[in-house]
Amino acid sequence: MNVLLIGGGGREHALAWKISQSPLLEKFFAIPGSPGIADFAECVEISIADNAALVNFAKEKNINLVVIGPEAPLVNGLVDELNAAGIKAFGCTKDAAQIEGSKIFAKRLMKKYHIPTAEFEVFDNPEAAKNYIKAKGAPIVIKADGLAAGKGVIVAQNLDEALNAVDEMKTFGAAGSKIVVEEFMDGEEASVLALTDGEKILPLIAAQDHKRVFDGDKGLNTGGMGAYAPAPIVDDKIAAQVEEKILKPTIAALKAEGITYRGCLYAGLMIVDGTAKVVEFNCRFGDPETQVVLPLMESDLLELMYACADGTLSDKKISWSKSSAVCVIMASGGYPKSYKKNLPIDGITKAKSLGATIFHAGTKILNDELVTSGGRVLGVTMTAPTLREAVEKVYKCVEVIHFDDVHYRKDIAARALK
Numbered sequence: 001m002n003v004l005l006i007g008g009g010g011r012e013h014a015l016a017w018k019i020s021q022s023p024l025l026e027k028f029f030a031i032p033g034s035p036g037i038a039d040f041a042e043c044v045e046i047s048i049a050d051n052a053a054l055v056n057f058a059k060e061k062n063i064n065l066v067v068i069g070p071e072a073p074l075v076n077g078l079v080d081e082l083n084a085a086g087i088k089a090f091g092c093t094k095d096a097a098q099i100e101g102s103k104i105f106a107k108r109l110m111k112k113y114h115i116p117t118a119e120f121e122v123f124d125n126p127e128a129a130k131n132y133i134k135a136k137g138a139p140i141v142i143k144a145d146g147l148a149a150g151k152g153v154i155v156a157q158n159l160d161e162a163l164n165a166v167d168e169m170k171t172f173g174a175a176g177s178k179i180v181v182e183e184f185m186d187g188e189e190a191s192v193l194a195l196t197d198g199e200k201i202l203p204l205i206a207a208q209d210h211k212r213v214f215d216g217d218k219g220l221n222t223g224g225m226g227a228y229a230p231a232p233i234v235d236d237k238i239a240a241q242v243e244e245k246i247l248k249p250t251i252a253a254l255k256a257e258g259i260t261y262r263g264c265l266y267a268g269l270m271i272v273d274g275t276a277k278v279v280e281f282n283c284r285f286g287d288p289e290t291q292v293v294l295p296l297m298e299s300d301l302l303e304l305m306y307a308c309a310d311g312t313l314s315d316k317k318i319s320w321s322k323s324s325a326v327c328v329i330m331a332s333g334g335y336p337k338s339y340k341k342n343l344p345i346d347g348i349t350k351a352k353s354l355g356a357t358i359f360h361a362g363t364k365i366l367n368d369e370l371v372t373s374g375g376r377v378l379g380v381t382m383t384a385p386t387l388r389e390a391v392e393k394v395y396k397c398v399e400v401i402h403f404d405d406v407h408y409r410k411d412i413a414a415r416a417l418k
């Protein structure tokens with residue numbers, strides 16, 4: 001099978017790493033890829049926003065499956081255009097991608113089909129939103145409707161913060177012209193990703209991300225500072241609940257709305273008093289969740305992804321290792337605000353010799369040297385028979401990697417070890 005992977009972050013590096021292990025794989029390309037992905041695939045510089053150029057490339061190279069990592073090309077209708085050209089893709093169509101692309105779409109879908117989530121109201125008038133907030137009180141959550149690079153959500157602890165958040169939404173342009181105000185859910189978060197062909201659903205093992213930039217869940221929200229799997233908070237009872245009350249009804253709800261959802265459905269969950277509620281849906285794999293879930297997957301991911309695209313997932317199963325995995329994100333100092341780039345990175349070879357798998361999130365080659373090029377730079381992943389052992393070992397690997405101003409959390413998975 002000839003495969004084209006779209007994207008170049010840590011999640012895509014993990015996808016490339018896993019796809020490369022498939023006996024089905026023949027030629028492998030990535031756009032734009034990364035210095036890490038280049039170990040497995042030929043990386044090609046084409047804009048991932050240019051659907052026509054991507055379709056042409058896939059035709060030219062006789063690609064059998066295009067795997068799409070990030071949400072933007074999905075929201076931008078890349079899968080629709082590939083399918084129209086007769087090319088199979090792992091990823092959902094544009095109408096399905098609204099489940100991530102529009103918070104209002106997702107919330108209304110959940111309400112209509114009784115999928116458990118926080119209570120909410122939608123506003124396009126800031127004054128009306130403020131009046132509602134004053135009536136409800138804090139803590140309360142304010143969200144921009146559209147994609148805002150993970151920054152469009154403000155969890156306000158007091159009324160002042162909440163009212164300011166409404167004004168801040170204007171800074172997100174079109175994404176913030178409509179806002180959702182929702183009930184604050186007090187619980188523990190987990191991510192359950194599922195593969196689906198629009199009929200059958202195969203949930204992956206649950207992971208827990210660490211969204212805040214500093215230890216103890218302090219500081220700003222980020223794309224994710226580390227993750228581990230399996231997440232013990234999602235026990236068998238909650239896993240069954242997530243499948244029966246959230247994943248299956250959501251795929252069925254979309255179907256009832258005329259949308260066949262194929263690809264990966266990511267349910268961001270809050271576990272409140274033993275019940276899972278949806279915080280958000282994403283229309284793609286999680287980052288960094290993918291970096292801990294895939295190392296534990298024993299099945300052939302490429303075979304599964306092809307079956308999702310092909311509508312033939314019904315006879316497939318996934319087998320999992322009994323180990324645990326942890327990933328620590330090494331980020332540029334200052335992230336998620338501004339940070340320096342082009343700083344040389346040392347120690348990767350040493351860390352690999354200690355057993356780590358290193359996923360490149362934001363690196364590039366400059367004058368033959370590996371340097372930083374993004375906020376999240378590396379994801380250092382370790383698997384071990386127990387989570388405790390994985391955590392102890394991963395930090396030994398992290399400590400041998402260096403770049404100036406490096407920042408990472410020292411408490412990844414600490415909650416699960418308590």
Ligand code: AMP
Nearest residue numbers: 118141153182183184185211268279280
């Ligand atoms: P989202 O982009 O919707 O996932 O929101 C980003 C983060 O904000 C989530 O991962 C949660 O940590 C937090 N959050 C969002 N909605 C809520 C809510 N209703 N209650 C509590 N925390 C929330």
Ligand code: GLY
Nearest residue numbers: 209224286287288
């Ligand atoms: N780790 C959060 C996300 O992928 O959206």
